[in-house]
Amino acid sequence: MEYLEKHQAPTVDLPSSELRLFILTTHVGVAENVDFNLDWRGRLIAKTDDHQSEADWGDLIVASKINLLNERRFPVSAGLLTEVKLPNTMYLPYKLGTDETDFYVHLLCSKEFSGVEARLNIGLGIVGNPREAGSQDDIYKYCTAVIFPVFPMVQMFIEAYGFVGHLGNDDKLVIRFGFSREMSGLDMNLYGSVRAGGNNIDYGTAFEASEDWSAGLVIRKNFQL
DSSP, X not given: OEEEEOOOSSOTTSEEEEEEESOEEEEEEEETTEEEEEEEOOEEEEEETTOOEEEEEOOEXXXXXXXXXXXXXXXXXXXXXXXXXXXXXXXXXXXXSOSSOEEEEEEEEEEEETTEEEEEEEEEEEEEOTTSTTOEEEEEEEEEEEEEEEETTEEEEEEEEEEEESSTTOXXXXXXXXXXXXXXXXXXXXXXXXXXXEOSOOSSSTTSSOOSEEEEEEEEEOOOO
């Protein structure tokens, strides 16, 4: 689950907080170097500043990742990630989604040294405009992260991610930080985030790197098929 909050004026008919429940992420290895991913944002429950409640089902993201380089043989690990966001969440009346299909492609790089892992993702997105038919926004996405151990079985991560584009409200920067722990066969992640750059006006989907702050708890289980 994840909780996000932001405030902008005027916000009478725009969501100022959103709770995401039953978030589901599935990663399936279909070949030695190919993964198939499904990411669903679950049930969205939002509230406006005038205390009206709104709800919808979250978007489904279908992705595939190809691992091109392995750090065991090369200086860094590298891969290619392609994503398609399906238009499951409605734009009207609550503006929690876009009613548009979006496409993304990312170049992934990672390097581990002395128990510390550094990651860098750079991508391009083609995002549909829910307010104008046949219109789109081309954006660059980026993410850099550092993961390091702090206690036995406990890791801390710090990441910065956001967007850069040619429209006035495209540029966003969010800093996320948290802890992950493996316990009884489960991977538990507790994290929070703050918006460090850009405004909180969304292009389409509500809370797409536009939150003032957020907090989340994710529990993951790995299965051998």
